[in-house]
Amino acid sequence: MQRNIWFMAISIIVVIILLNNTAYYFLTKRSLEAAMNHEMQAVAKQIELSVEQSRLGAEKFQEQIGRELRSVAVAAQYALDPDVEKVTNEELRELSKKLAVEHITLLKRTEDNIIMYKSSDPNEQLGKGTKTWDPWYIAFNQLFDDKNVSIKWLGQTLPNFWSGPYEVASSDPSSIYKWGYYHDGSTNYIIDPYVSYTMLADYENLTGVNSMIEKSLASSESLLEVTVINPSTFSKGPFETVNDDGELQEHILQKPIMYGTYEYKLSKDDANVAKAYKSGKIVTVNEHISGQHVMKMFIPVFTEDKGINIVDENGNPINSYVLTLVSDYQIIQNQLDSQFINIGLIIIVVTGLSLAIAAIAMNYYRQSREKAVQVAQQTYVDEINSMFQAIRAQRHDFLNHVQTIHSLAELNKSKELIAYTKELTGEIRLMNDIINIGNPAIAALIRSKISQAESYRIEFACTFNGLNRLEMGIKTLDMNRMLGNLIDNAFDEVLSYVEQRREVDLVAHQADGHLEFKISNTCKDASTVSESPLFEAGFSTKDDDHQGLGLYIVKSIVDKYKGTIQVYATEMERITFVIRIPL
Template sequence: MQRNVWLITISIVLALILINNTVYYFLTKKTLEDAHESEMLRLGKQIEISVEQYRKSTEYYEAQIGRELRAASIAAQYALDPDVEKVTDEQLKELSAKLDIDHISLLKRTEDDIILYRSSDPTQPGKSTKSWKPWHQIFQQLFNQEKLSEEWVGQSMAHFWSGPFETSSTDKGKIYKWGYYYDGTTNYIVDPYVDYKGSLEAFDRLAGVDRLIGDLIEKDDSLLEIAVFNPETFPDGVWYMKEGIGRKENLVQRPQLYGKYEIKTGKDVESVREAYSSGKIVSFVEDAGELSIHKMFIPVSAADQGINIVDENGEPMDTYVLSIVSDYSYIQHKLDSQFLNLGLIISLLTAASVVIAVIALRYYKQTRERAVAMTQETYTEEINSMFHSIRAQRHDFLNHVQTIHMLAELNKHRELVAYTKELTGEIRLMNDIINIGNPAIAALIRSKISQAESYKIAFSCHFNGLKLQGMGAKTLDMNRILGNLIDNAFDEVLKYEESMRQVCLTVNQTENMLEIVIFNTCLEAKKLAAKPLFEAGYSTKRDQHQGLGLSIVKSIAERYKGETEVVADAEDELKFIVRIPL
């Protein structure tokens, strides 16, 4: 039985450790995920700021280039004849070299079109601009001396407009920034332009967003990929058919603005659109080949700043989506590391707990053995005392018979009745004790009778059955109940003179109930009956007692689903009742 209790205890402890570790695992995982997401958000904010700084720097740099293109346009206009028919391509080629720009073209207005009429680039003359949106619209406004449209991203100055760097409509392998100047003194628009590689590429290499993204990924082991998307054109972009060059995509409409997009999942398109439309961060964990990745899509608004991107219809946009991809296994590695440390700590604590448990078990076992030995010793002494009393009665039996015979011969009837009454009372009491049926309880009662005789207490007891097997009660518990009740009664009556020291114990066992009743003399019975006599710590004898005796009785009774009660039936008699169901 004891072995089973220990097995159950160990099982419960192991189950609690398992539950604790499981809860700790998921809480730690959630904490690490939240910390990782916060780090990604911080990183996203850093990239967002860097993108904006780069955009502002690029915008300023392009504005400087635009002013230089305007200055070059004015210089070219002064150097050229105001009639486009009198200007040659050779003049333009020579002039562009002097002004240190890549090329100069002249745009002429026809009845239904605006065409590239003269150019230092031999591939340009004769090209129509009718399909160039919104450039063709800007050209019309310049020729008409109208206010230039602000719907398209670009740079406007007096009689001048310059768009952002863009892929050439006549050579998709080239990226240029064009300037367009017309003040009404000529019959053509002056169009100087510079190559991206010669003007902005070096700047991008030194301070561009791609450089920043590359540095961040290189320095952070958990970062795998960072990209900036145009949410309106992602993922396929917008392509146009251009005469002579085939399909062309405008830079300001490209789906991927910066960074790399090589780790792809089926949720990317939906996530980009959701982040863009809701204005909220979208994130998920996904397996991508052998990697477990964490993707985060952050919408970035620049409504008050302006950005050089447009949607599929050419309308300017004020929001882009930042994508950050990190290695989710990085979190798992941290968890594994923490759980390895935790496992070592638990192992050490478990080993220490086992040692402490073994020591405690041995101490408990030794203490129990000592208690059993003391109980056995007391039990033996009480049994020996009872047997000694029985042998003494048998030894004195002949003397009692001789005394009775002599009193009968002397016709001492009154003395004879008194003597036999006392003798039969003692024998009846001893028989009652023997008939209890439990040697340990019988020994306790016999010792209390001897104690009462020494204290000159009139102690009587009556037992109507006391079988502990059927009720599941332990002899030790029953002796503790009886012993504490009797000792409490003895302590109370010892306050009074010898003639008032009355204690009576009655034990009655029926089919359904074991009832123990003890009453003693008490001149304050009514007053004490209202007190919490069965509560721990309460005592009317604080100088000598700790108030534990009756509380022990109550706790044992409640353990067996029983109850206790204090009753004062008379002014000078206090009764204690214990009922235990069978």
């Protein structure tokens, strides 16, 4: 029974530890994920600011290039004949070198088109029309007609001048240029100087977004990839058109990946980018990419009123992009694994210590219980031996008693004879009453307490009925502990009175499936004592030499056998304890 209790207690402790550590695991996991999210958002904010600064800076840089292109065009106007027919390609080549631009092209207006008529670039497709260049063609007509451009599209408008953003050359899809177009009406052509993307690329490499992304990746242990996405064109892939020569021409303005790289791809990236862009909320996913566990975050960034040049597939400006960050989730798992190895070691040590302590406690409890049983059994044996020794002494002295009676009868000592026989029969009756209790262990205890009462000059009367059916075992030992403590408690109380008032009565009987003990003794404050917490450990109405454990032990034994105990102040200066135990 006790082993089962200890096993259950240890099992409960282990289960509590496991539940506690499971909860700790998930709380730690959530905490680490939150920390990673916080780190990613902090990095995203830095990159967002970098994107804003870089693109605004690039815009200002392009505006400055546009102004320089206008200056080159004005200088070329003064150097060239106002009639395009009198200008040669060789003149344009020399002039472009002097003015430090890539090339200069002159655009001529025909009846139904505007064509590239003269150029310093030997690869330029002279005679090629621009009618399909939307919105460039509109801008060219406005320059020829109004001398100024008023289209609402990305580009830079200055007096008699317009410049579009950097874009792929239709005549050379492998090259990216920025063109400037000037016409003030003094010539019959538009002057078109242009420069390559190299200048802006060098600027962006030094101060741009890609540089910031590379620094962020290098400084972060968990960050794997950063991508700046155009949400309008991302799902459609690279934006390409077919030029007049039938070649595919990709346009950088509508490119889906604006900055960074895009190596960690998921099938649901299109949907997540669209969800973040439309909802304006961060979207986070936890997935495996090529066997690597990653956390991917889609962060919408809105740039309203910030002049960011981002366009949809139709070339219309939009005011938002999506910043995508990929982090290595394995770092979180490694931290969790490391912590749980430590926790596992702690659990093993604590469990081992708990088992050792439990084993020591169980062994101590078993030894204490065995020792208590041995002491009770030894007491039982000693008291039984004492009782049988008294019986043997009576038998041994029987002849002496007979001889004494005979002599007193011969001498006609009737009074002495009556007194002697009365004393002799009282001793024999007492011994017989003890033997008739029916249970040797209880009989031995009562025999001992009678002897103790005689020595204390206490009038101890006891009556037993029907205890012969009690079997020897732990129950009998418990009954002896209970009776012994009750009798000792009564003896302690009556010893405080004169001999004439030292009265203790014990009645025990077995009937109706119950064992009942009733013990009463003299007690001058019976009413007050009966209302006291008699059965609490440490409570005592006696002096400090008593530990107040006797009645507490009695109550524990009664509770153990699901019995009842009641206390009554039965009459003036008398207290009674009644115990009923089911059998």
